[in-house]
Amino acid sequence: MKTPFVTKIQVEKIAEQYPTPFHLYDERGIRENARRLKAAFSWNSGFKEYFAVKATPNPTILKLLREEGCGTDCSSMTELMMSERCGFSGTEIMFSSNDTPAEEFVKADALGATINLDDITHIDFLNKHVGIPKRISCRFNPGGVFSLGTDIMDNPGDAKYGMTKPQLMEAYKKLKTLGAEEFGMHAFLASNTVTNEYYPTLAKILFTLAVEIKEQTGICLSFINLSGGIGVPYTPDKEPNDIVAIGEGVHRVFDEVLVPAGLGDISIYTELGRFMLAPYGHLVTKAVHEKRIYKHYIGVDACAVNLMRPAMYGAYHHITVLGKEDAPCDHRYDVSGSLCENNDKFAVDRMLPEIEIGDYLVIHDTGAHGFAMGYNYNGKLKSAELLLKEDGSVKQIRRAETPEDYFATLEGFWD
Numbered sequence: 001m002k003t004p005f006v007t008k009i010q011v012e013k014i015a016e017q018y019p020t021p022f023h024l025y026d027e028r029g030i031r032e033n034a035r036r037l038k039a040a041f042s043w044n045s046g047f048k049e050y051f052a053v054k055a056t057p058n059p060t061i062l063k064l065l066r067e068e069g070c071g072t073d074c075s076s077m078t079e080l081m082m083s084e085r086c087g088f089s090g091t092e093i094m095f096s097s098n099d100t101p102a103e104e105f106v107k108a109d110a111l112g113a114t115i116n117l118d119d120i121t122h123i124d125f126l127n128k129h130v131g132i133p134k135r136i137s138c139r140f141n142p143g144g145v146f147s148l149g150t151d152i153m154d155n156p157g158d159a160k161y162g163m164t165k166p167q168l169m170e171a172y173k174k175l176k177t178l179g180a181e182e183f184g185m186h187a188f189l190a191s192n193t194v195t196n197e198y199y200p201t202l203a204k205i206l207f208t209l210a211v212e213i214k215e216q217t218g219i220c221l222s223f224i225n226l227s228g229g230i231g232v233p234y235t236p237d238k239e240p241n242d243i244v245a246i247g248e249g250v251h252r253v254f255d256e257v258l259v260p261a262g263l264g265d266i267s268i269y270t271e272l273g274r275f276m277l278a279p280y281g282h283l284v285t286k287a288v289h290e291k292r293i294y295k296h297y298i299g300v301d302a303c304a305v306n307l308m309r310p311a312m313y314g315a316y317h318h319i320t321v322l323g324k325e326d327a328p329c330d331h332r333y334d335v336s337g338s339l340c341e342n343n344d345k346f347a348v349d350r351m352l353p354e355i356e357i358g359d360y361l362v363i364h365d366t367g368a369h370g371f372a373m374g375y376n377y378n379g380k381l382k383s384a385e386l387l388l389k390e391d392g393s394v395k396q397i398r399r400a401e402t403p404e405d406y407f408a409t410l411e412g413f414w415d
């Protein structure tokens with residue numbers, strides 16, 4: 001079962017002030033989860049989570065995570081600028097970008113961020129535009145497929161990211177020659193994994209490689225970034241990841257591979273987005289139309305502009321009809337938005353309780369890669385973001401877009 005973190009009564013009250021649709025985040029859930037992650041990796045004295053800003057680029061969320069000891073992982077100029085404005089600096093910022101424009105390297109360097117190079121050619125590019133910083137990281141791509149037992153989890157050989165193993169070895173040597181002194185390694189091999197084995201398996205690959213790097217180049221890495229990829233159960237039948245078991249799994253391989261090789265000082269970093277935020281966000285929307293043709297539709301006031309994952313990936317997001325949590329799911333609906341796109345559906349053939357016009361629907365697990373992926377197709381506007389605070393009050397943390405925002409880039413171009 002998936003239970004919303006708000007009730008119908010709470011949402012009715014919130015909607016008096018902030019019209020639907022809106023994204024709502026749960027401060028208590030976010031903080032408690034961040035503390036669980038930190039505790040699970042407390043065996044590693046240098047552990048740090050660099051929250052993937054792309055998942056939920058909101059200053060209030062970033063500052064809240066900073067209070068919980070997190071840094072930021074940025075992938076673009078605006079994410080770097082947002083981190084800076086939220087007070088992050090220096091080694092609190094990881095810059096894990098790809099196909100990177102020179103000005104973004106310049107900005108990352110000016111902030112003292114740790115630059116994570118996606119490609120061997122970026123060494124010369126970086127050197128030309130900013131020079132080689134003392135502390136630097138390289139992204140690894142092992143190629144092939146990434147499997148856990150018999151399950152193929154993802155296909156790194158098809159992914160545009162990272163360097164091959166020979167390139168990685170060469171990159172460290174070259175960076176050292178060019179003056180780098182402190183080195184890290186990063187890899188992201190599978191997305192949204194709902195298994196406690198992903199991180200330990202990835203860690204074993206990277207730890208073994210760290211030993212080889214030491215043997216072949218004499219370089220002792222100072223950090224290994226396991227990046228993102230710990231997922232959340234979007235469907236109610238799946239068990240969530242157990243972060244304690246994941247932390248213990250990584251600890252086990254750390255002791256098995258790194259400690260005997262004299263690399264027990266390596267700091268472990270994570271760069272999670274989805275795991276940090278997804279379950280602690282709801283997209284709240286209202287049923288505004290009911291339509292019966294060849295299928296039975298409920299039209300809501302949100303659309304793919306507010307949450308793109310179902311339209312883009314066919315992703316499942318659980319839906320709760322507020323106030324009808326215990327009613328039988330005996331109606332089969334397509335829950336649709338208003339875009340002129342037939343894939344603008346939050347649910348297809350979903351069994352739900354009978355929905356009446358005016359009912360509030362909570363779309364679950366929208367706290368990461370939700371609002372952030374929004375766009376403006378059909379001239380639709382992005383919603384507000386709200387924070388349900390620990391004391392039960394609600395704070396607006398981003399206002400809804402207005403037509404003026406939409407037209408702002410056309411200012412001066414009407415005639």
Ligand SMILES: Cc1ncc(COP(=O)(O)O)c(C=O)c1O
Binds near residue numbers: 192230
């Ligand atoms: C470089 C990098 N780090 C971290 C993340 C966060 O991934 P997730 O939200 O799956 O944890 C992403 C997501 O796309 C990414 O590209």
